[in-house]
Amino acid sequence: AxxxxxxxxxxxxxxxxxxxxxxxxxxxxxxxxxxxxxxxxxxxxxxxxxxxxxxxxxxxxxxxxxxxxxxxxxxxxxxxxxxxxxxxxxxxxxxxxxxxxxxxxxxxIGQTVLLSPELKGVVKSYRDLNDPKYTISSQLGTTGAEAAQKYLPKATLNLFETSADAALQVKNGKADAFVYDLPYNAIYAAEHKDSVFHLNTPFTYxxxxxxxxxxxxxxxxxxxxxxxxxxxxxxxxxxxxxxxxx
Ligand code: ARG
Missing domain, CATH: 3.40.190.10 (Periplasmic binding protein-like II)
Structure with a gap:
């Protein structure tokens, strides 16, 4: 059989x-x-x-x-x-x-933004990041990278092999914002309260x-x-x- x-x-x-x-x-x-x-x-x-x-x-x-x-x-x-x-x-x-x-x-889920704390109140929506003066990080090959390219084409985009390295850019002050999936960002923000600010309204479906x-x-x-x-x-x-x- x-x-x-x-x-x-x-x-x-x-x-x-x-x-x-x-x-x-x-x-x-x-x-x-x-x-x-x-x-x-x-x-x-x-x-x-x-x-x-x-x-x-x-x-x-x-x-x-x-x-x-x-x-x-x-x-x-x-x-x-x-x-x-x-x-x-x-x-x-x-x-x-x-x-x-x-x-x-x-x-x-949807994409959200982890913001450098200095930009809290300045960048009120992901849309405000579509500006040549901003640097965005995300993970290579993800929908976060895709969303940054699509919605924030004027910003500089730096891509990393792992999400940890990409998120670290914001924590270290090397990027202004990290674009990634909401659940990840919510946990990251809770664990790094002083080094990132979560713009937690998802902007993709x-x-x-x-x-x-x-x-x-x-x-x-x-x-x-x-x-x-x-x-x-x-x-x-x-x-x-x-x-x-x-
Ligand atoms: N949802 C996003 C995507 O599909 C990110 C997924 C990342 N998953 C992972 N296991 N690292 O691109």
Whole structure:
């Protein structure tokens, strides 16, 4: 029976096939995206996405295998088979959707601004940053970088491999503002009260989804039904509260 499943599987469900063959759910993410995925002091990966991924693997009775990947190379990592799914707070964008399939959104967020405290009261909206005298930082390959390019084309934009390095620019006075996802900025602002000011009204609309390869249509069906189930049975809320409401 297994053989016939694999023969059919080779054409349209390589992800599900691979998960069943290996007994592993390999998940790509980029640790450092608080509170979705972080590396704890003991080396363990923790966070909202990690808890969902672990629960997802358990629901399939397979092993969860974390694959920590640079954000800039995360879609190539999926495409070349280093993992079967990206669970990494990835915004569903039309351009990405030409490269990968997305599950239904599991969270909706938007871009906000972490401002240098000196600009508090001077820069009242992200729009005020569209000026050649300002320097903006964000993370390479993110929708934050994209939003800065689109809405703040007159400012200087400096991009960094990690969000931590990009946010640090503002804290160190090397950038006037950091453009990034709201949940990350909210936590960063709470932890660095004196060195950044959060303009916390989101100025983009961004659904976040789980990404799989184009040949994994059957896996998308699994993911959407899994999402529906955890939203209905309280699992999603429990994990959400743990990371976003404490
Ligand atoms: N939502 C943003 C994007 O899709 C940022 C995601 C960053 N995620 C991460 N794991 N570093 O571009």
């Amino acid at each position: 297994l053989t016939s499943v694999s023969v059919q599987a080779a054409t349209d469900n390589s992800a599900i096939n691979k998960i069943q063959e290996t007994g592993e759910l390999r998940v790509c993410f980029e640790a450092g995206y608080v509170p979705f995925e972080m590396k704890a002091k003991n080396g363990q990966f923790i966070g909202f996405d990690i808890d969902i991924a672990r629960h997802m693997a358990r629901s399939m009775k397979v092993k969860f295998v974390p694959v920590n990947t640079a954000w800039d190379g995360i879609i190539p990592a999926l495409q070349t088979g280093k993992c079967e799914v990206i669970i990494g707070g990835m915004t569903v964008t039309p351009l990405r959707n030409l490269q990968v399939l997305f599950s239904d959104p599991y969270l909706e 961004e659904p976040l989804g789980w990404a799989v390869r184009h040949d994994s249509v059957t896996f998308v069906n699994f993911l959407n039904n899994y999402l529906k189930r955890i939203k209905g049975d309280g699992t999603y809320q429990r994990i959400y509260s743990k990371w976003f409401e404490s």
